[in-house]
Amino acid sequence: MSSLTLIWVVALVLIGAALAWMTALIVARFIKESRSTTRSAERRLIIQALSGLLRGQTDAVGALSPFVRRPQVLAEAILDFQGLIRGADQERAMVALRNLGLIEALEGRILDGSRDERLTSVEALAALGGEEVKAALRRAIRSKDPNVRMAAIKGLADAGAPPTPSRLLDYVGTGELAPSRIYAEVMRQAVASAPLEGLQALGRQDLTPLMRAMLLDALGRSGAYEAVPALAAAATDPDPDVRTAAIRGLGRLQHPAAAETLASALADQAWTVRSAAAEAVGAAGLVRLAPTVVPLLDDPEWWVRFRAGDALGRLGKAGRGLLEAAAADDARPVAQRAAERALAEGG
Amino acid sequence: MPELETLALAVVRFAETIAWAVIATGLAQNALYLYQLLLAARALSQAPPVNQAALLWRRYAEAAPPITLMAPAYNEALTIVESVRSLLALQYPHFEVVVVNDGSKDETLQVLIDAFELHPVERHYDLAAPCQRIRGLYAAANQPRLLVVDKDNGGKADALNAAINLSRSPIVCSMDADSLLEVDALLRAVAPFVEDPERTVAVGGTIRIANGCKISFGRVVEVGVPRNMLARLQTIEYLRAFLMARLAWSRISTLTIISGAFGLFRRQAVLDVGGYSHGTVGEDMELVVKLHKHYRRLRKPYRVAFTPEPVCWTEAPETMAVLSRQRARWHRGALETFFRHRDMILNPRYGRIGVVGFGHILVVDVLGPIIEIFGYVLIPAFWLLGVLDIEYLWALLAVTFGFGIVISVGALALEETELRRFPNARSLAVLMGAAILENFGYRQINNFWRLRGTWQFLTGAQGWGKMTRKGFSSQP
Missing domain, CATH: 3.90.550.10 (Spore Coat Polysaccharide Biosynthesis Protein SpsA; Chain A)
Structure with missing residues (x-):
């Protein structure tokens, strides 16, 4: 074959391949359109059956049972339906679905389905609730897909059975989970249900600053006052992100025992810590610290000035008096502007 | 007349060099697009979009x-x-x-x-x-x-x-x-x-x-x-x-x-x-x-x-x-x-962004339109002068268009496979017609517009030009 012929063959193969591809796509679309219509009709039937179940229709369970063989459609419908109902109605519907043997069917999809199906199945499984589901979700944590693992853990946490804080930290340590914002939410749930275990986990030597900060954040949100000494100790950590998380945690707990730590943090080198400390003083209503907040009104960092003004505004008459004095002080124009804005914004 | 023969030979070589440079640039661009198509297909298959x-x-x-x-x-x-x-x-x-x-x-x-x-x-x-x-x-x-x-x-x-x-x-x-x-x-x-x-x-x-x-x-x-x-x-x-x-x-x-x-x-x-x-x-x-x-x-x-x-x-x-x-x-x-960040061009200090990102802009955006336009003007001229082999030219042009169509159809195929936002098979067929058609004229005229942009950049032209929109209220 001459080189000229070869070039023409390549060109014709390319054009032919493109045309064949196009034709295949159009044909596939025709097929998918009809499947999509069937799928929509199935979902409508499932929703109708679930609604019938809530109205006490006796044949509703019978109408649902054929769909156990189509767990993906059922899973999608459950997730749609679950958002519409609450409380006893939701539980009644979910019990009926559990009794149909849906847990087993959905577990099968977690193992064999496409990526999208795996994720939808684990989310639908979590929606079903109950002890059997918790066991299935625990098994799903062993999935190779990190999104399925995260969804399973989130499902357990939402069902009031999160892994222990230490176990959650292990998942990140071994690379099984990424420290995402969803992970941070689960950590909060885990620590809230077992704050003492969260405190113990804080003593681990293998924690990165990021993980330590996440744990401190969770302890702060847990409402457990036992965490105050640990948070205060972490406020002197060499890492500024850890110190910031500790101070924010103390701000959330609003415990007066944190006053000295917050006072020191107002003079921290890192602006994020100073800003968090000012916010915490305002949130905890530590009026006696109000004079120590005033110098932050002319901090070089805007966020610190803003938080300081905001904090003084929250500290009642004393704080407002200090703001008014700063607003009248022409010798400190930066502080003056911050105070004026805080007073104006505070109304 | 040896001088004339030498001159003619030089013209032929010059014409061939230009022709090959244009074809090579076209093929390189298409190879790059094909690479992008594969990367995008892989990305979509690994993280399929959520429809609900x-x-x-x-x-x-x-x-x-x-x-x-x-x-x-x-x-x-x-x-x-x-x-x-x-x-x-x-x-x-x-x-x-x-x-x-x-x-x-x-x-x-x-x-x-x-x-x-x-x-x-x-x-x-x-x-x-x-x-x-x-x-x-x-x-x-x-x-x-x-x-x-x-x-x-x-x-x-x-x-x-x-x-x-x-x-x-x-x-x-x-x-x-x-x-x-x-x-x-x-x-x-x-x-x-x-x-x-x-x-x-x-x-x-x-x-x-x-x-x-x-x-x-x-x-x-x-x-x-x-x-x-x-x-x-x-x-x-x-x-x-x-x-x-x-x-x-x-x-x-x-x-x-x-x-x-x-x-x-x-x-x-x-x-x-x-x-x-x-x-x-x-x-x-x-x-x-x-x-x-x-x-x-x-x-x-x-x-x-x-x-x-x-x-x-x-x-x-x-x-x-x-x-x-x-x-x-x-x-x-x-x-x-x-050009404002020219220090990044092919600079390994900036890793892939300097080498691949800026290298891509250099080949496709900076040099691409200029070389292509050169090609559109010079290759027909050389052919008219009888210094280029028209049979090879047509064949290579067909390969370039073939690649272009594959890539346009490929982009549409990605949409159809993973997102499926167009309403029906008919709209898909219409768009596939457009995917073929865009390779014959539209892409080429786009290069002229980009060349105009290069001229505006070189002459320091400012402003946005008049951007007239019909407005959404008149949409069907």
């Missing part, structure tokens, strides 16, 4: 960070109220809308005040990013998500800087006043910030053509195919640009542009690089390049991500005159950024 908005809410709402939507407006009195209402109706747990009236000469500010019952308010803000004087702030108790900023005119970059200064959210979303956002756009685009919060500094989203779609109250309620051929060709072009090229480059951490029509940025990261740059028509690309440069210099891990799902719809020009001005301006913007 309710699922997105379930997955991300609890962990979603607050976002400030920044909507710059200049002389938008006729449409601004509807645009703002549609922004306020977005599905996202924590967001605020900061509308910046950039010194409009019409009644933009007054219609906002009247429609939303706004009154002057105070808000503590820092002038961290440079912007023109802020004249006043307006808000209303019954619209706690809305803040209107009235400022002296300074252009889009300046208006966005003002909005960043006023924002108190960790994430800001830049957009055009006439962008039509999907109702779940923020939930879709925020996913990288939720899943990888430490590294993600910016997220781009896919922009689609709204021509031919049914639009109601500032939303695309029914996707359609444009009736206008030029808009139809742009539909395929946008699929190639967003679903293929940007997704592929984001996959290998070399994405250098996030469209000004929609993009999410970590606020502090934008401030760390000084906000949006003034004095360029390509402020969107400039910002992303500055972010790359900043984090590469600091050697800090970072990520510029891209979401393939359509998040925003825009009106495409339907006349050659308007489209040519738009494309020349885009090209000028790209060149401005490229």
